[in-house]
Amino acid sequence: MTGAAARRGKAMARWGIDARLLIFLGPALLVVLALFVYPFLYGVGVSLTPSEGRQGIFSSYAAFFGDARERASIWNTLRIALPVTAICLLLAVPLAYRMRRPIPGQRPISALFVVPMTLGVVLVAQGMLTFLGPAGWFNKALMGMGLVEEPVRLVHNYIGVVISLIIAEFPVVFLLLLGYASGIDPNLERAGRMLGAGAWQRFRRITLPLMMPGIAIAAALSFVATFAVFPSAVLVGEPAGSTRVIALAAWQAAYERFDFSMASAIAITMAAIELLFVAAILFVRSRLYRGPSTGGKG
Amino acid sequence: MGKKRKGLAGGLSAWLVYAAVALFVVLVGGVFLSVLMNSFATSWFGGWLPDGFTGKWYAFAVDEFGLWNVLIVTLIVALSVTGISLLVGVPAAYALARRDFRGKSLVLGLLVLPLLVPPITYGIPLATMLYEYRLAGTLAGVILANLAPALPFVVLVMTPFIEQIDPNLERAARMMGAPTHRVFTRVLLPLAVPGILAAGLLVLVRTVAMFELTFLTAGPNSQTLVVSLYYAAFSAGIRPGQSIDAMAVIYMATTLLLLLAALRFVNPVNMVMRVRD
Known part of the structure; x- marks a missing residue:
């Protein structure tokens, strides 16, 4: 026995693992295993345990995909997450490009973009209901300028959710890209300029390709966050209809019908879709240029 | 930043970006100010400003x-x-x-x-x-x-x-x-x-x-x-x-x-x- 233990000790040492490493790293790993990995596996287990009235291990998944209203929540979410991600990138890439060199006041400007992060979903939702509502300043201004006859409907529908997510996600995407662009x-x-490339060519052929890894990461993070939209879909959306997103479907299964098997099945489905998207983006990214962006000497 | 890059396209794209950012700032500012204003309003129905102010x-x-x-x-x-x-x-x-x-x-x-x-x-x-x-x-x-x-x-x-x-x-x-x-x-x-x-x-x-x-x-x-x-x-x-x-x-x-x-x-x-x- 002791011989085996000693052999194992030697193997561990060869791997660079010793007691001190375990003391330093062990607690953190235990926490992540107990509070993230285990619940996840537990969720998979619960989702495969049929709840009352259903049979077969995949019955909760079958029930989710078999119900047109439940299934629609996937499409409802994609219809929000994909455009929001695209809009954020389209706005943030040129802006980060313009701000890539330190300009006077860069720090206050980027700090300005951090402020929306502090607002919180509920404040944004409440504010949108007032500001963009039929009697709000925005509609008043539009009507005052004669641009529209009637108040535009911007809340309690699909557009409301898209706007609130852009407010939440754009700063994150922008700051992330600014980090890459300024590097x-x-x-x-x-x-490039010396060799005769114009402004557009320099952007298209030099800066954009070097920003691509950052753009891929930003797209992945933004999609993952927006695909999980929950509070704003309820508060400024139309939670009974076009913005009944997948997170809401999962929540309703768990806390309104107490069907934890179904809720876990929906949560696992959600995670699977997200990981598929991230994997696709990382795959595309791995085929792009991955060299240094700092330029060599000499 | 350049005197060179002022091609029409470059200038136009710059303006589009600035306009989009301005819209974003107006949106966030408007949202925030609406909440702040309303939190001090006695009541607020349809006017540009609330009917009265209170800290209650x-x-x-x-x-x-x-x-x-x-x-x-x-x-x-x-x-x-x-x-x-x-x-x-x-x-x-x-x-x-x-x-x-x-x-x-x-x-x-x-x-x-x-x-x-x-x-x-x-x-x-x-x-x-x-x-x-x-x-x-x-x-x-x-x-x-x-x-x-x-x-x-x-x-x-x-x-x-x-x-x-x-x-x-x-x-x-x-x-x-x-x-x-x-x-x-x-x-x-x-x-x-x-x-x-x-x-x-x-x-x-x-x-x-x-x-x-x-x-x-x-x-x-x-x-x-x-x-x-x-x-x-x-x-x-x-x-x-x-x-x-x-x-x-x-x-x-x-x-x-x-x-x-x-x-x-x-x-x-x-x-x-x-x-x-």
């Missing part, structure tokens, strides 16, 4:  | 929502989560920064995953599990649930920070005969304080703002500010809208204060996780 060596662009 | 909704929020209780719960949850995740996370970050071992990338992957997967996805199974162990609805349950993303966040923020502390300093201390725990408390910790403060404040902000996990696991007496705010907004109509707005303003002031404190230590650019490979 690109300016000499690369100078070299 | 703040007093109302304090009484009606049991604001002090909610704030105390929020404080306990946020401070416990921050404390525990620093205590467990900083040593882990140290190990990851200084050591190489088999399976390190697996460990890193395990730590990134809780930050990548949105809370509601694992929050539902986690809440189910906490119900099973009779922890859901208690303060302990809320703290445990919030640790799931907070701890990996601390580890991933602290690892690069510790990496850039010169290991020679530790070696020198050790060579002069300092035992490990003294190297840790006298050399490493003082140098890591700015990083620890930044990570701690960011975790504090994220925990105060964490809606989903607290929402899924909290009971009536363990709701944090965001969650009770959500319930108030969800059941609008029961209470005057102005009092909900007053609560929302209090919430924002709290997170803004924390965030401004955090911004003293970190550049906003590094505020969102920067994934490097």
Whole structure:
């Protein structure tokens, strides 16, 4: 026995694992295993345990995909998450590109974009109901300028959720991309200019490709966050109809019908869709240029 | 920035970007000002400005929502989560920064995953599990649930920070005969304080703002500010809208204060996780 233990100890040492490493790293790993990995596996188990009235291990999944209203929640969510991600990127890429060099006041400007992060979903929702509502300042201004005859409906529908998610996600995407864009060596662009490349060509052929890894990460994070939209879909959306998103479907299964098997099945489905999307993006990213963006000397 | 790039296309695209950003600022500013204005309004029907101003909704929020209780719960949850995740996370970050071992990338992957997967996805199974162990609805349950993303966040923020502390300093201390725990408390910790403060404040902000996990696991007496705010907004109509707005303003002031404190230590650019490979 002791011989086996000693052999195991030697193998661990060869792997660079010793008592001190375990003391430092062990507690953190235990927490993640207990509070993330185990619940996840537990959820998979619950989702495969049929609840009353259903039979077969996949019955909760079958019930979710078999019900047109439940199934529609996937499409409802994609219809929100994909455009929001695209809009955030389309706005943030050019802006990060313009702000890639330190300009006077860059820090206050980027701090300004952090402020929406502090607002919180409920404040944004409440504010949108007042500001963008039929009697709000926005509609008043539009009507005052004669742009519209009647108040535009911007809340309690699909558009409301899209707007509130852009407010929440755009700053994250922008700050992430700014980090990547400002890390690109300016000499690369100078070299491009010296070789006769115009502004558009320099952006298209030098900066954009070097920003691509950042864009991929931003797209993945933004999609994952928006695909899980929950509070704003309820508060400024139309939770009984077009914005009945998948997170809401999962929540209703768990806390309104107390069908935890179904709720777990929906949560696992949600995670699977997200991981598929992230994997697809990382796959595309792995085929792009992955070299340094700092430029060599000499 | 150039006199050269003023091609029509370049100028036009620049204007489009500026217009979009201006629209964003107007939107966020309008949203914020509407809430602020309404929280001080006696009533506000259809006019450009409210019919009159009052501070009573703040007093109302304090009484009606049991604001002090909610704030105390929020404080306990946020401070416990921050404390525990620093205590467990900083040593882990140290190990990851200084050591190489088999399976390190697996460990890193395990730590990134809780930050990548949105809370509601694992929050539902986690809440189910906490119900099973009779922890859901208690303060302990809320703290445990919030640790799931907070701890990996601390580890991933602290690892690069510790990496850039010169290991020679530790070696020198050790060579002069300092035992490990003294190297840790006298050399490493003082140098890591700015990083620890930044990570701690960011975790504090994220925990105060964490809606989903607290929402899924909290009971009536363990709701944090965001969650009770959500319930108030969800059941609008029961209470005057102005009092909900007053609560929302209090919430924002709290997170803004924390965030401004955090911004003293970190550049906003590094505020969102920067994934490097």
